[in-house]
Every structure is written in C-alpha cells, then in structure tokens.
Amino acid sequence: MGICEFGVITKADGSARYITDKSDAICAVYGPIEVKLSKELIDRSSIEVQVYPKSGNTGPPERLVETIIRTTLDSVVLTKYYPRSAISVIVQLKHDFDLSCVLNSVCLALLDAAIPMKTMFSAISVSKSDLDNSCLNDSTMNFVLDRNYKVLTSYSNGIWKEDELKLALTFATKKAESIFEFYKSSIERKLLKEERS
Amino acid sequence: MESADQFKAVQPLQYYKRFLDQNIRPDGRRLQEARTTTVNVNFCTHANGSAMVRIGNTTVCCGVKAEITTPSVTQPNDGIIVPNVDLPPLCSSAIQSGPPTDYAQTSTKLIDDILVSSNLIEKKDLCIVPSKYVWVLYCDIVCLDLDGNLIDASLLIKLPVVSVNEKTGKLEYDHAKTTSLTLRDEPIATTFAAFDSDAIIMDPTLEEENLCNGSFTITLNKEDDICSLFKPGGTELDNQKLQNCLKHCKRRVNSVRSLMQNAVSS
Amino acid sequence: MPTDTKRLPVPETSICPSTLIEDISAKKLPLISNNKRRDDRLCTQLRHVYAKLKVISQAQGSAYIEIGNTKVICSVYGPREVKKRDEFSMDGQLCCDFKFATFSCPQRRSHLSDNEEKELSQQLLNALSPAVCLNKFPKARVEIFALVLENDGSAFSAAINCASLALVDASIELYDIPVAACVRYDGVNLIVDPQLNEEYSHQESNLSEENGQVLVAYLPVLKQISALNHVGCLSSKVLNQSMKLCIEATQKMHTIFQECIKEKVKSIMD
Numbered sequence: 242m243g244i245c246e247f248g249v250i251t252k253a254d255g256s257a258r259y260i261t262d263k264s265d266a267i268c269a270v271y272g273p274i275e276v277k278l279s280k281e282l283i284d285r286s287s288i289e290v291q292v293y294p295k296s297g298n299t300g301p302p303e304r305l306v307e308t309i310i311r312t313t314l315d316s317v318v319l320t321k322y323y324p325r326s327a328i329s330v331i332v333q334l335k336h337d338f339d340l341s342c343v344l345n346s347v348c349l350a351l352l353d354a355a356i357p358m359k360t361m362f363s364a365i366s367v368s369k370s371d372l373d374n375s376c377l378n379d380s381t382m383n384f385v386l387d388r389n390y391k392v393l394t395s396y397s398n399g400i401w402k403e404d405e406l407k408l409a410l411t412f413a414t415k416k417a418e419s420i421f422e423f424y425k426s427s428i429e430r431k432l433l434k435e436e437r438s
Numbered sequence: 439m440e441s442a443d444q445f446k447a448v449q450p451l452q453y454y455k456r457f458l459d460q461n462i463r464p465d466g467r468r469l470q471e472a473r474t475t476t477v478n479v480n481f482c483t484h485a486n487g488s489a490m491v492r493i494g495n496t497t498v499c500c501g502v503k504a505e506i507t508t509p510s511v512t513q514p515n516d517g518i519i520v521p522n523v524d525l526p527p528l529c530s531s532a533i534q535s536g537p538p539t540d541y542a543q544t545s546t547k548l549i550d551d552i553l554v555s556s557n558l559i560e561k562k563d564l565c566i567v568p569s570k571y572v573w574v575l576y577c578d579i580v581c582l583d584l585d586g587n588l589i590d591a592s593l594l595i596k597l598p599v600v601s602v603n604e605k606t607g608k609l610e611y612d613h614a615k616t617t618s619l620t621l622r623d624e625p626i627a628t629t630f631a632a633f634d635s636d637a638i639i640m641d642p643t644l645e646e647e648n649l650c651n652g653s654f655t656i657t658l659n660k661e662d663d664i665c666s667l668f669k670p671g672g673t674e675l676d677n678q679k680l681q682n683c684l685k686h687c688k689r690r691v692n693s694v695r696s697l698m699q700n701a702v703s704s
Numbered sequence: 705m706p707t708d709t710k711r712l713p714v715p716e717t718s719i720c721p722s723t724l725i726e727d728i729s730a731k732k733l734p735l736i737s738n739n740k741r742r743d744d745r746l747c748t749q750l751r752h753v754y755a756k757l758k759v760i761s762q763a764q765g766s767a768y769i770e771i772g773n774t775k776v777i778c779s780v781y782g783p784r785e786v787k788k789r790d791e792f793s794m795d796g797q798l799c800c801d802f803k804f805a806t807f808s809c810p811q812r813r814s815h816l817s818d819n820e821e822k823e824l825s826q827q828l829l830n831a832l833s834p835a836v837c838l839n840k841f842p843k844a845r846v847e848i849f850a851l852v853l854e855n856d857g858s859a860f861s862a863a864i865n866c867a868s869l870a871l872v873d874a875s876i877e878l879y880d881i882p883v884a885a886c887v888r889y890d891g892v893n894l895i896v897d898p899q900l901n902e903e904y905s906h907q908e909s910n911l912s913e914e915n916g917q918v919l920v921a922y923l924p925v926l927k928q929i930s931a932l933n934h935v936g937c938l939s940s941k942v943l944n945q946s947m948k949l950c951i952e953a954t955q956k957m958h959t960i961f962q963e964c965i966k967e968k969v970k971s972i973m974d
Binding site: 300301302304305307308309311312313314315316317364380382385388389391392393394395396397398399400401402403406407410 | 532541542543544546547548550554555556557576651652654659662663664665666667668669670672673674675676677680681684
C-alpha cells in the first residue's frame with residue numbers, strides 16, 4: 242500500500258510524503274494564497290501546480306503531469322470558496338516517476354492542508370501484469386477514482402483492448418477502496434498524534 | 439435574433455444548455471457529430487512528408503524532416519522521433535509570442551506518448567548503421583488556426599505524413615538507398631467534451647471547450663484497440679458512459695480512416 | 705547552444721541527407737537557355753499566384769498566398785491596447801514577426817528565430833509601415849505574424865504581399881496596398897520572381913561579376929516605393945532597370961489582389 246508521512250515540510254500549509262514500492266513523492270500545498278493578477282479568477286481560486294523530477298530540468302513531460310493534476314483538482318477542490326486567490330501545489334519526486342504515487346501524495350497533502358474538497362480521490366495504476374500474471378507487457382492504465390468510484394481522470398500507455406479496459410477499471414475500483422481506507426487510517430493517526438502533543 | 443445574441447453574451451453556459459437539452463448544438467450539429475474534416479497530403483516539397491488537416495476551422499499542418507544522427511549509447515539500434523507541437527501567436531489572439539505555452543508542451547508530450555504506445559513507427563526501422571548512424575525524424579506540427587480539438591487534428595496529421603515519408607540518403611558518398619517507412623499502426627483520436635454527465639459532445643469547438651466541464655480524448659488504433667485514454671479531470675464518468683463514448687469514437691474513427699485512405703491514395 | 709527545456713530533447717547534431725549528395729550539376733545549369741528559365745518561364749513572367757483572404761477564424765484579418773510553390777500565411781491582430789505605460793505614443797504601433805516553418809526550407813530551421821528571421825521581421829515592418837494610417841489608432845498596436853510554410857524562392861516578397869492582404873482583411877486603414885516583387889540579375893539576364901534555385905546566394909557569387917537581387921515594395925496608387933532591398937553588386941544602370949521590372953511585376957500583382965479584395969467585398973455585401 243505504501244507509507245505516508247504528514248507535515249514533512251513545516252513551512253507549508255499542508256504537506257505529505259507518500260512512498261510506494263515504485264516511487265516516492267513529496268507534495269506541499271500552500272493556500273489559499275495571494276494570486277498573480279494575470280491568473281486571478283473572479284469567481285473561484287486558481288490552482289497552480291509545479292512538478293519537479295528527481296533530477297534535471299523540467300520539460301514537456303512535467304507540463305503534462307501538471308496539467309493532469311491541475312484539471313483533476315479543478316473538478317475536486319471547492320474552488321468557489323476562495324475567489325480571487327490561488328492554491329499552490331508543488332510536488333518533488335524523490336524516485337522514478339509514477340503518476341498514481343504523485344496524485345495520491347497530492348490528495349494526502351490537500352487533506353493535511355484542510356483544503357475543502359467535494360470528494361477524496363485515489364489514483365491507481367493498473368498494469369497488464371496485474372490482470373494477467375503471464376503477461377509481460379509493460380502497458381499501464383492510470384485511473385483517478387472519486388468516492389463513488391467514478392472515473393475522474395485516466396491516462397494510459399500501450400495498447401488496451403476494450404474488455405481489458407473493463408477489467409482494469411474493476412481492478413482499480415477494488416484497489417481504490419483500500420486506498421481510501423488507508424487515507425482514513427493515516428488521517429486518524431495524524432489527528433491522534435496532534436491531540437496527544 | 440438580437441435577444442438571442444444578448445442571452446449568449448450574458449449567460450453563455452445557459453445558452454448552450456438550452457440547445458443541448460434539445461439534443462442539438464448552436465452550430466447545428468448533433469451532439470455526437472464531428473465537424474467537416476479534410477486531409478491534404480504532401481503540400482510541402484521540402485519536407486520528407488507533410489500534411490494539412492482541417493477539422494472545421496481548426497487547421498493544423500505538419501512537416502516531417504528526416505536527418506541523420508548518431509544514436510544514444512543506451513539504444514544503439516533505435517532511431518529517434520521528435521514530435522513538437524507549436525502554437526504560434528499567429529493562430530489565436532490568446533497566444534502571445536514567446537516560448538511554448540503549457541498547452542503546447544502538454545500536447546507535445548501527449549502526442550509523443552501516443553506515438554510510443556501505438557508503436558506507429560518501429561524505431562528499429564530507422565537504423566542505418568547500428569550505434570553509428572540512425573535517422574532522426576523531426577515531426578513539427580504547427581497550428582494555424584486554433585478552434586478547439588487540437589489533439590485530434592494533430593494526431594490525424596501524423597499518419598498521412600509519415601506514410602508518404604520516402605527517404606533518400608547517401609552516407610559517405612557510397613551506399614545510396616531509398617526506403618519508404620512502414621507504418622505499424624494508425625492511431626486516430628477523438629475528443630469529447632462533457633457539460634455534465636448526460637451531455638457529452640464530440641469534437642468541441644474552442645467556445646465549447648472553454649465552457650464545458652472537462653474534455654477527454656480517446657485514441658484508437660487500427661484494430662479499434664485503445665492506445666490512449668486521456669481524461670484529465672472534469673466530469674466524472676462511470677463505466678457505462680465510457681463504453682458509450684467508445685462506441686461513438688469507433689464510428690468517427692472509421693469515417694476518418696476512409697478519409698485518410700482517400701487522401702493518401704489520390 | 706543552450707538546450708531548449710520547453711520542448712522534447714533533440715539530438716545535439718544531425719545532418720540533412722541532401723547536403724551529403726553533391727549536387728553540382730544543378731548549380732552549374734545556366735539560369736536561362738533558349739530564352740526559357742529552368743521552369744520554362746519567360747524572364748519577366750511571374751509564377752501562378754493564388755491568394756485568399758480570411759483563412760484564420762480567430763484572427764482579425766488573415767491571408768494566404770501561394771506564388772508557385774512558395775506558400776505564406778499571415779494573420780493580423782489588433783489594434784490592441786498597449787499595456788506598458790512607457791511605450792505611450794500618439795501614433796499607433798506596428799509589430800511584425802516573420803518566421804520560417806521548421807520544414808519550409810531544404811535545411812531544417814530552428815524553432816527559435818535566427819538572425820535572418822529577425823532581420824526580415826524588421827524589414828517587413830519597414831516595408832509596411834509607410835502604408836498604414838498609424839495616426840488612426842493612437843496608443844494601440846497592430847500585430848502582424850507571417851509564417852512561411854514553404855519557401856521556393858521570393859518568400860519574403862510573398863510575405864509582404866500576404867501581410868498587406870491580411871491588413872486589408874483586418875480593415876486596418878491604409879494609404880495604399882503595398883505590393884512587393886523580386887528581380888534577380890545573374891550578370892547577363894534580369895529575371896523576375898526567382899524561385900529557390902534561381903535566387904542569389906553569397907556562396908555562388910563571383911566578386912568580379914555583376915550579380916545580385918533586388919526587392920521592391922511599391923505603393924501602386926501613390927506611385928511610391930516603400931522599401932528597397934538589394935543584395936549583391938549591381939551597376940546603377942542595372943539597378944534602375946531591375947527596379948523598373950519590379951514595379952511592372954508589382955502592378956501585375958496588384959490587379960490580382962484587387963480581384964481578390966473585390967471578391968471579399970462582394971461576399972460581405974451578399
């Protein structure tokens with residue numbers, strides 16, 4: 242499932258580190274903060290996302306991930322609560338890139354920052370070998386599911402047959418359940434700790 | 439008439455919703471109807487392959503140039519394909535001159551991913567002398583008129599472009615060769631926009647893209663398998679809705695495919 | 705060279721295969737044999753011209769022009785507000801950007817503007833600005849973007865023509881419609897509207913010979929020259945002659961444009 246740690250960045254309004262067997266991402270959330278005049282939206286807050294890879298410069302791959310995160314958050318975060326402001330989300334990868342790990346760390350950091358959301362979301366990446374052990378294909382399908390297990394976001398690599406897509410979606414739905422459980426228990430632990438201190 | 443225009447200006451979303459409730463769009467299309475699409479192949483003689491695609495007003499042109507380079511150390515047998523989506527300030531008033539916008543960069547990466555996952559061109563085919571010389575294909579996509587649905591048009595363009603990509607080359611003056619690239623696949627993309635989970639429309643215009651609540655792109659290959667499902671946020675969908683869209687997507691892909699075959703053969 | 709982090713990485717160096725094939729034979733061919741040019745044109749004959757207005761839906765005005773195989777598309781935005789206060793002026797401003805598409809020339813071009821493109825942008829501005837009623841839009845700016853999709857010679861004169869058509873389409877007030885044409889002198893003959901393999905280049909030129917190329921942007925109604933660009937080395941007599949030829953060519957071009965504009969006006973009236 243992975244390990245999660247809250248408050249790794251003390252200056253941020255909310256932060257989380259999420260470690261899975263494939264990847265390791267730190268996410269910091271600042272918000273609501275002042276917004277640049279050019280990006281100001283009068284009826285809601287604008288979401289700014291920055292993703293930094295393990296090493297090297299950012300480029301088009303990071304822009305794509307940023308777009309995915311931003312549009313996902315746009316439909317989840319209750320941005321209308323904070324008009325004329327910005328919510329800044331910054332992700333630093335400490336290991337190889339994995340979309341689901343990044344998105345889960347973002348969700349955890351948002352929970353930590355207590356940004357109001359319509360629903361929690363969990364990201365799951367399904368590879369072909371998850372569905373069929375004999376398959377050595379490295380095609381992956383990334384889903385982001387909301388609390389009703391509907392697809393918010395998806396991103397795929399490789400060739401997928403139509404029935405494989407269905408299987409992947411059911412697989413993801415099952416996994417999402419345990420991730421939501423994990424969110425819950427992590428938050429519970431965090432709250433307990435805060436109470437004690 | 440004037441009051442309709444005023445209504446549109448003041449309440450654009452409501453204006454659209456009224457139309458969508460009647461299963462029609464303001465430009466007269468039905469919900470699952472795409473705009474007129476035209477494909478024009480080999481318009482540029484200096485490029486090794488080129489194509490221009492129009493979907494409604496959206497115009498995109500692409501030129502492929504093949505050059506010779508040394509391969510990377512890790513993949514000595516693989517050629518290199520570099521796609522690039524360019525949104526010059528020429529194409530829309532919203533774009534200022536300067537480095538590529540986030541949108542252009544996102545599109546570039548998405549197209550690159552689709553090229554890789556559909557295995558459109560086997561990179562081994564681009565090898566001339568292993569670990570010494572390989573072809574590099576610069577696929578430059580220039581948007582001339584941005585009116586929504588950029589990805590579809592850009593991806594559509596790839597195919598005719600590369601399929602006519604005949605290359606002549608001489609290395610060290612001795613062995614000349616002419617090869618035509620074999621295409622392993624033909625990915626075709628369809629973009630949908632969702633206003634809410636009931637009103638999903640195909641091939642949105644810029645106006646519709648700006649108003650809607652998230653759009654998503656499905657790319658199918660020649661066996662109607664999915665090579666990319668790109669849905670960044672927006673309205674949540676369940677399995678049923680997805681299957682529905684897939685069905686419409688297949689229909690659209692079929693019509694586009696025949697269009698492309700016509701363009702390439704003529 | 706600094707790496708471009710906003711695009712996917714490209715190999716550091718790559719060679720265009722056509723540079724490896726030595727093509728001496730084509731270069732040695734005379735520009736003219738039996739009074740016919742390499743593409744069977746007469747010396748003063750223009751290539752086929754096709755022009756269309758209103759090709760870009762998002763732009764205020766736009767035009768597309770094809771002169772033979774040379775294809776240029778141009779869009780005009782504005783007049784737009786100038787944001788920076790220090791650029792205040794009672795006259796309007798023109799802003800030109802001239803760009804070759806990466807695949808438009810035999811050699812692949814960079815995404816970033818090179819020196820040639822920057823210079824031509826400036827020249828485009830110089831050629832157009834005398835014709836625009838700048839006093840009609842104070843404190844505002846008109847932006848002109850020209851993109852060469854395919855360069856088969858005389859691309860810059862095509863860009864001037866395309867830009868002036870786009871200005872017309874954008875309903876920017878003009879004193880006259882600038883029209884440009886190009887003439888090449890190879891030491892013996894003057895040829896109008898050279899294509900790519902007839903154009904003047906520094907490598908080919910032999911200093912002892914008279915050889916060069918002249919571009920004239922002309923305002924046909926006012927009978928004035930708005931820009932004159934000359935490369936190579938020409939005697940004043942030949943320069944005079946070539947300017948005359950250019951002006952003749954622009955007048956032919958002008959009638960074509962008039963037809964094109966008439967059609968647009970007709971379609972608006974209907």
